[in-house]
Every structure is written in C-alpha cells, then in structure tokens.
Amino acid sequence: MICDMMGLLSQGHHGTKLESSNCNIGMGRRRDVTLRADIRFSHGDTYRGLGEVFKGKKVLLFGLPGGKVCDKQSLPAYVSSIQSLKELGVQEVVCIRPESGAEIQKWSVDNKIDPKSLTVLGDPRGDWVKFIGVDIVGGQPAPHHRYAALFDDGILLRLCVEDHPAEFNKTKPERMVDIYKTYFCRT
Numbered sequence: 371m372i373c374d375m376m377g378l379l380s381q382g383h384h385g386t387k388l389e390s391s392n393c394n395i396g397m398g399r400r401r402d403v404t405l406r407a408d409i410r411f412s413h414g415d416t417y418r419g420l421g422e423v424f425k426g427k428k429v430l431l432f433g434l435p436g437g438k439v440c441d442k443q444s445l446p447a448y449v450s451s452i453q454s455l456k457e458l459g460v461q462e463v464v465c466i467r468p469e470s471g472a473e474i475q476k477w478s479v480d481n482k483i484d485p486k487s488l489t490v491l492g493d494p495r496g497d498w499v500k501f502i503g504v505d506i507v508g509g510q511p512a513p514h515h516r517y518a519a520l521f522d523d524g525i526l527l528r529l530c531v532e533d534h535p536a537e538f539n540k541t542k543p544e545r546m547v548d549i550y551k552t553y554f555c556r557t
Contacts, residue, residue: 404524409498411491412471418491424524427461428554430546432518433493433504434467435535443538444516445481451543452487458547459554464489468496468514504531518546520553527553 404425410417423429432448434440445465452463465488467474474492483490499505499514506513516532518541528549530540539545 401526402524403501403521403526406501409501411466411493411498412469412474413489413491414471414475416471421524423462423464423489423491424521426523428459428523428550429462429464429521430455430460430518430550431464431466431521432541432546433499433514433516434465435514435516436467437535439536439538440516441481444541447538447543449483449488451547455543455547455550456487458550460550462489463487464491466491466493466498468493468499470494502526502529504529516541520546520549522553 404419404421406420410419411423423431432444434444448463448465455463465483467477467490469477469492471492473494474490478485478490493499496505496514502517502519504515504517506515516535516538517530519529520527530545530549532538532540
C-alpha cells in the first residue's frame with residue numbers, strides 16, 4: 371500500500387490507489403519536496419521552509435495528529451529511539467503536529483522534549499499533510515492520519531500511514547529503522 375512510495379515516485383501515480391489516505395498524485399510529479407516554497411512549518415514564533423527541514427540531510431519525519439496513541443505510544447517510542455536512529459545515520463528526527471508554533475512549544479515542554487534531539491514543527495493550516503496526501507478531508511483545523519516518512523536530501527523515499535487512528539504498527543520506529551537500512555545499509 372502506501373509503504374512502497376519509492377516505486378510509486380519513480381512511476382508517478384501509476385498502479386496506486388488514488389484514495390485520500392493512500393496517494394497524493396502531486397508527490398509523483400514533484401519528487402523533491404523542497405521545490406514547494408509555499409509550504410512552511412511553524413517553529414516557535416518563526417517558520418521553517420521545506421528546504422531548511424529536508425535539504426542536504428537524511429530526515430525521519432513522523433506526524434502525530436494528537437490523542438492517546440500519539441502521546442502514550444508514538445511519541446515515547448520515537449523519543450527512546452532517537453539516539454539509535456542518529457547512530458544509524460538519520461541526521462534529523464522531526465515530529466509534525468497540526469498546531470501553531472505557540473501550541474507546539476507548550477506541547478514540547480509538557481512532554482519534556484529535548485529540542486536538540488527532536489525537532490517539533492507545526493502544520494496548523496494542514497498545507498503539508500494535504501501536500502503528501504495524509505489529511506482527513508473535511509476535518510478542522512488540520513486533522514491527518516498518523517504517518518512516518520523517510521527523506522534523503524529532500525526526496526521522499528518512503529511514506530507509511532496507519533490505517534486506523536487507534537493503530538501504531540506501520541509507523542513504529544523499529545519499522546522505520548528497517549526501511550532506513552534497506553536504503554542506506556546495503557552490504
């Protein structure tokens with residue numbers, strides 16, 4: 371399904387399910403996400419463009435729409451995996467939330483997140499999640515599916531999306547480590 375985006379990107383949208391949670395046709399046409407200068411993430415009281423987040427590095431990004439599974443399972447799993455991810459070669463681990471910069475800062479403090487190890491960014495209008503096709507159509511302000519993605523120098527290599535809000539299987543850090551190894555740790 372959506373966890374085989376490398377093949378999808380090389381072929382555009384051919385052979386994909388074109389449902390809102392599976393594919394954003396624009397991704398097949400615009401492989402380098404940094405080409406979208408109109409999409410920016412909130413970061414405190416500033417903004418970061420896609421180039422600042424992705425260009426020139428290997429990035430593991432995970433999106434947390436909010437709720438118990440996100441706060442009690444996903445976030446702790448990623449926080450405890452950051453050091454091993456960085457030792458493996460991931461240069462930045464990024465968490466995206468559908469909130470403003472001020473809300474992100476408060477959430478980060480409440481969850482005792484070390485900003486030197488985990489970058490937390492906001493997507494309050496949902497521009498990013500709409501671009502990659504993980505938004506939930508019709509929801510407000512910017513609801514989306516739980517997802518994880520691997521990028522290399524702005525190129526989306528793999529995007530995994532949970533089928534149901536209560537699940538935490540496809541986007542686990544262990545799974546993303548295995549995916550990372552397939553791309554970068556070949557013998």
